[in-house]
Amino acid sequence: MALFQVTTKRKKSCNGVHLEPGMSVQIAVTNAVSPLVNNQQMIVDAFMRVYGIDLRKAMALSTIDLDVVKVN
Numbered sequence: 219m220a221l222f223q224v225t226t227k228r229k230k231s232c233n234g235v236h237l238e239p240g241m242s243v244q245i246a247v248t249n250a251v252s253p254l255v256n257n258q259q260m261i262v263d264a265f266m267r268v269y270g271i272d273l274r275k276a277m278a279l280s281t282i283d284l285d286v287v288k289v290n
Contacts, residue, residue, distance in 0.1 A: 219246055219247070219248055220246070220247055220248075220249070220250045220288060220290065221244060221245070221246050221288070221289040221290045222244065222245055222246075222247065222252070222253050222286055222287065222288055222289060223242055223243070223244050223286075223287050223289050224242065224243050224244075224245065224253065224261050224264070224265075224284055224285070224286050225240060225241065225242040225284065225285045225287070226238065226239055226240065226241040226242070226278070226283060226284060226285075227239060227282070227283055227284065227285050228283065230276060230278060230283060232275075232276045232277050232278070233275045233276060233277070234275075235271050235272060235273075235275050235276035235278075236271075237271065237276060237278060237283070241265070241269055241271075243261070243264035243265055243267075243268050243269075244264075244289065245257065245260045245261060245264050247260065250288070252286050253286060254279065254280070254281065254284065254286055258279050261273065261279065261284070262274055262279070
């Protein structure tokens with residue numbers, strides 16, 4: 219099990235969703251591959267749970283908008 223921290227990199231407004239730099243969530247995945255590759259829905263769910271925003275609607279599920287760091 220790997221723990222990743224996903225953080226927004228930049229300010230963005232798209233489709234009525236507003237992101238600020240530094241918004242961050244942690245997710246646990248069963249594989250050590252970056253969650254942006256295989257676990258995008260987990261990231262979307264975590265941001266919805268913590269901040270009430272939809273990253274899919276904001277079109278912010280890429281390395282341009284998100285920084286993914288393995289915590290452990």
